[in-house]
Amino acid sequence: MSTPALRVLVVDDHPVVLDGVSLALQRTTFVTVAGYARCASEALNAAGQTRPDVVLLDLRLPDMLAPETIRALLAQNPAVKIIVFTAYPDHAALDAALAAGAHGVVVKDTEQADLVDAIRRVADGERVVYANTGHDGGVLLDRKLREHGLTRREYEILRHVAMGQTNPEIAAALGLTRNTVKTYLQRAMEKLGARNRVEALAHANQLGIL
Structure with missing residues (x-):
C-alpha cells in the first residue's frame, strides 16, 4: 500500500x-x-x-x-x-x-x-x-551544503558523528534504521572525498560545514 x-x-x-x-x-x-x-x-x-x-x-x-x-x-x-x-x-x-x-x-x-x-x-x-x-x-549553511552536494540529512548525520555518537545511537536519535544512517554517512563521505568518519569530519571542518 x-x-x-x-x-x-x-x-x-x-x-x-x-x-x-x-x-x-x-x-x-x-x-x-x-x-x-x-x-x-x-x-x-x-x-x-x-x-x-x-x-x-x-x-x-x-x-x-x-x-x-x-x-x-x-x-x-x-x-x-x-x-x-x-x-x-x-x-x-x-x-x-x-x-x-x-x-x-x-x-x-x-x-x-x-x-x-x-x-x-x-x-x-x-x-x-x-x-x-x-x-x-x-x-549560509544551506548554501555551503548545496555547494558541496550535501543534503540536510547528511549534514545532520555528520553532526551527530561529530558528537561522538555511533550509528545505532544516531539511528535512535533521528528515528531512522541503522542501515539508513549507514547509507547517509557513506554518501556524505563520498561527497567529501573521505575514506572514514574521521576524515569526513576533518574535511567538513575545513569546508566550514561543521
Whole structure:
C-alpha cells in the first residue's frame, strides 16, 4: 500500500506566493495542497475543514500575528505541524513564532526541493529551521551544503558523528534504521572525498560545514 500524501494548507496573503508554492507542491508525489488561506481567520476555518498535516504559514498576515495564529491552530488541532514561511529571515517575530509552537521556519527564497524536504521532515516529527534565527545553521549553511552536494540529512548525520555518537545511537536519535544512517554517512563521505568518519569530519571542518 502506498503512503497517503501529506496534506498541506498554504497560508499567505500574496497570490504570487500562493501560486508558486502550490505549483511546487503539486509537482511532488507525496505532498498535496489541502487548501489555501490569505489571512489567519481564513486559515483557522480552512484548517478546521481540511484537517491538514502541515500548515505553511506566512509570518506576516493582515489580521493576526504569527505567534497568535500558531497558538490558535494548535489549540484547534494539537497534531498539526506548522512551518513559518517568511521573506524576513532576521525578523524578531521568528523567535516568538518558534516559542509559540512552530515546528519549522523556511525562508521564501529557499529552493523548491528544500521546501518539500522541510515539509516532509517536519511531518516526520523533526524541527527544521532554514533561516538566520540562531536556532540552526541558517541560510549560509544551506548554501555551503548545496555547494558541496550535501543534503540536510547528511549534514545532520555528520553532526551527530561529530558528537561522538555511533550509528545505532544516531539511528535512535533521528528515528531512522541503522542501515539508513549507514547509507547517509557513506554518501556524505563520498561527497567529501573521505575514506572514514574521521576524515569526513576533518574535511567538513575545513569546508566550514561543521
